[in-house]
Amino acid sequence: MIELLVYLFLFLALVFNLMGLIGILLFPDPYTRLQASSTCSTTAVVSVFIAVMIDAGLSAITGKVFVITLFFFVSSPVGAHIIAHYAWNMGIVPWRKLRKSRPEDSSHG
Amino acid sequence: MTTAIAFDLIGYLFIASSAVALYRVLWGPTIPDRLLGLNVVSAQILAIIVLYAAKEKLHVYLDVALVYDIFGFVGILALTRFLGKRQRKGNPI
Amino acid sequence: MRVPFKMKASFKWKLVRILFTTVWLFGGWLLYTGSFEPVSLGLGVVASFLVAIATYDLFIAEHEAAKKGLLVRIHYGILYLLYLLAQMYLSSFAVLFNILRGNINPRIVHFRTRLHSDLARALLATSITLTPGTIAIDLQEDHLIVHWLDAKTTHSKYAGTLIKGKMETLLSRVFL
Numbered sequence A: 001m002i003e004l005l006v007y008l009f010l011f012l013a014l015v016f017n018l019m020g021l022i023g024i025l026l027f028p029d030p031y032t033r034l035q036a037s038s039t040c041s042t043t044a045v046v047s048v049f050i051a052v053m054i055d056a057g058l059s060a061i062t063g064k065v066f067v068i069t070l071f072f073f074v075s076s077p078v079g080a081h082i083i084a085h086y087a088w089n090m091g092i093v094p095w096r097k098l099r100k101s102r103p104e105d106s107s108h109g
Numbered sequence B: 001m002t003t004a005i006a007f008d009l010i011g012y013l014f015i016a017s018s019a020v021a022l023y024r025v026l027w028g029p030t031i032p033d034r035l036l037g038l039n040v041v042s043a044q045i046l047a048i049i050v051l052y053a054a055k056e057k058l059h060v061y062l063d064v065a066l067v068y069d070i071f072g073f074v075g076i077l078a079l080t081r082f083l084g085k086r087q088r089k090g091n092p093i
Numbered sequence C: 001m002r003v004p005f006k007m008k009a010s011f012k013w014k015l016v017r018i019l020f021t022t023v024w025l026f027g028g029w030l031l032y033t034g035s036f037e038p039v040s041l042g043l044g045v046v047a048s049f050l051v052a053i054a055t056y057d058l059f060i061a062e063h064e065a066a067k068k069g070l071l072v073r074i075h076y077g078i079l080y081l082l083y084l085l086a087q088m089y090l091s092s093f094a095v096l097f098n099i100l101r102g103n104i105n106p107r108i109v110h111f112r113t114r115l116h117s118d119l120a121r122a123l124l125a126t127s128i129t130l131t132p133g134t135i136a137i138d139l140q141e142d143h144l145i146v147h148w149l150d151a152k153t154t155h156s157k158y159a160g161t162l163i164k165g166k167m168e169t170l171l172s173r174v175f176l
Helices: A002-026 A030-056 A060-090 B003-027 B031-056 B060-089 C002-033 C038-059 C074-101 C118-130 C156-164 C167-174
Strands: C107-112 C134-140 C143-148
Touching: A002 A030, A002 B003, A002 B031, A002 C074, A030 A060, A030 B003, A030 B031, A030 C074, A030 C118, A030 C134, A030 C143, A060 B031, A060 B060, A060 C002, A060 C118, A060 C134, B003 B031, B031 B060, C002 C038, C074 C118, C074 C167, C107 C156, C118 C134, C118 C143, C118 C156, C118 C167, C143 C156
Parallel strands: none
Antiparallel strands: C107 C143, C134 C143
16 A cells, blocks of 8 residues: 555656656746646655655654655745846746737737 | 555656656756756655555655755755846856 | 943854854864764864854855844755755656757746845855756845756746745745
């Protein structure tokens, strides 16, 4: 039963990692790539941490991995925010979907 | 333990995906792309270290993982500060 | 007659800030060394006190010291962590379907937050960035600029309620 949970979380990590990589390779501008990389680098890694915590049971490894998870909960979004803020200050304009039916919509903003 | 094999496989997957993310570091068109690739690679390597520590039951590797996490974050911070300062001076990047 | 009194009050607040930082650092020491031997405990107290003297000014800003916003209700904190985890998985699945269909509609939205203390606002911005699909680009006082991967609206208030969800009300309960 417990091993099944471990496999479930490892499978989630695999799926999110592959999809995040596809997003990183295909998306059109740095902001959207950053969004895709947050699934790939945050959700997949946290899934791995949860799987390791379930697998280790109540031991010293669980406590240490829990501390690492708390640190990761702070450090990963702040890193993404720093990169987005830097791109924003650099003056990179976010990509927007063009609407063919209303051409005046894409001219402003 | 049967989960050790699964841990191994996911570790290899993370190695492969960090190699793919290096594409953005090397050929990213803008600087935020390169930083993003570095962020992804550092997170994946953190996961590999934790997986290896859990597989081999080595507590020391978890200390290494914590310090690696902090240093990855500080590295991104230092790089953006440095590049922002260079940009404000007007140097081409 | 008033000047020594003021100096005394500021000194008292400085002491409170140093002690508070020491307690936090010592908690981290306990969590990470994991041993309760007297030598380790004494070393931890001394080390965290020394670090607290050097860094209390960065840890707790002076105008934040008198507020009660630094104390945490533990049970609401755990509830918030679980809610954040669930929200992370839900929005990960949303982003996953966006990637699979190749159908994205990225927008920049601006909205405000009702939270008062700096720590709570920073935590709200961090949570918004942690959930995939939204990234907080800038935080000025109570004004947030957010990049939204699959924008359903650009109306400020409605976008705010969609993105923040229950996180804001939970956070306002976490801090006293």
